Amino acid sequence: MxxxxxxxxxxxxxxxxxxxxxxxxxxxxxxxxxxxxxxxxxxxxxxxxxxxxxxxxxxxxxxxxxxLAWDFSLVGDDEPVPMADRPGVLAIRASTDPAESVRLWAEMTVEIEERVAAIGRALEAAADVDEEAAALLAKAGAERLDGARAFADHLASIGGLASGTTVEQAADAFWALNDGTLYRRLVLDRGWSTARFADWLRRQTQASTGHPG
Missing domain, CATH: 1.10.357.10 (Tetracycline Repressor, domain 2)
Known part of the structure; x- marks a missing residue:
């Protein structure tokens, strides 16, 4: 029984x-x-x-x-696995090569943006008229900043930031670069391919580290 x-x-x-x-x-x-x-x-x-x-x-x-629409789109499923424990993040953390880490981060960012582009646009519009939606958007932004800071910490730990570039400076740059607005403007509005955007994002990310790569 x-x-x-x-x-x-x-x-x-x-x-x-x-x-x-x-x-x-x-x-x-x-x-x-x-x-x-x-x-x-x-x-x-x-x-x-x-x-x-x-x-x-x-x-x-x-x-x-x-x-939940945002959360499911962000990670790609409804499995109770935090973003920090997802394969893409684990691969970045396992990398000891700065150039490879940047490439993996750019590729993961594009994969995420492909999933959240549409609901992200809806969320931003909702935030203009609804307090709870605005709170959710702010929370998503704070979580992006946490992720950007973790990536900056990782690069610093493997010598991926040039002398004079602080973790906070790099984190701010990464946070700005993985804002979904960039993806929507260039891919959805301007018709860039995701491959072109990923390469552009990789180069911009590399430049923001102050490291020749």
Whole structure:
């Protein structure tokens, strides 16, 4: 009986996770297509094929939906694995060559920007009219800065920053360079290929270290 109960519990957990994933995917599509203000819980429920009550029980209100839409897009899935423990970050931390580290960082940044470009634009628009969305955008910016500082620390530890370039200076530059606005302007608006953008980002990142590479 214990095994049967465990099986049923596991099945319910999987079903609940699948429902949450479907709800978040539906909300993401609507936020991108309609904008945050014009997306209702009823519309999300209809798009996901569930009831409004299920949407609320699975995720919560619109702010929670937007937060998960951002989080899922950022990491690429709904696995409970922090960004710091993702393969891309681990590969950078394992690298002892500054040039390789910069290349890996640029490539990872582009991969992330491809996933978050659309929802990022929706989030920025939402932040102009909604306090909770504005708080989420600020939190995302702070987390980007933390990641940029960690990357700067890594480069400093392997001799990737030139004398006179501080970790804070490098972190600020990396934070500015991985702002999604740059990707959207150059790739989505100006039609750059992701390969061209990745190469440009790599060169700009290398230049910002003050190191010849």
């Amino acid at each position: 214990i095994e049967r109960r465990a099986y049923r519990s596991d099945l319910r957990t999987q079903q609940a996770r699948a429902t949450r994933r479907a709800v978040v995917e539906a909300a993401t599509g609507l936020f991108v297509a309609r904008g945050y203000a014009d997306t209702t819980l009823d519309a999300v429920a209809a798009a996901a094929g569930v009831s409004r009550r299920t949407v609320v029980n699975a995720v919560g209100g619109k702010a929670a939906l937007l937060a």
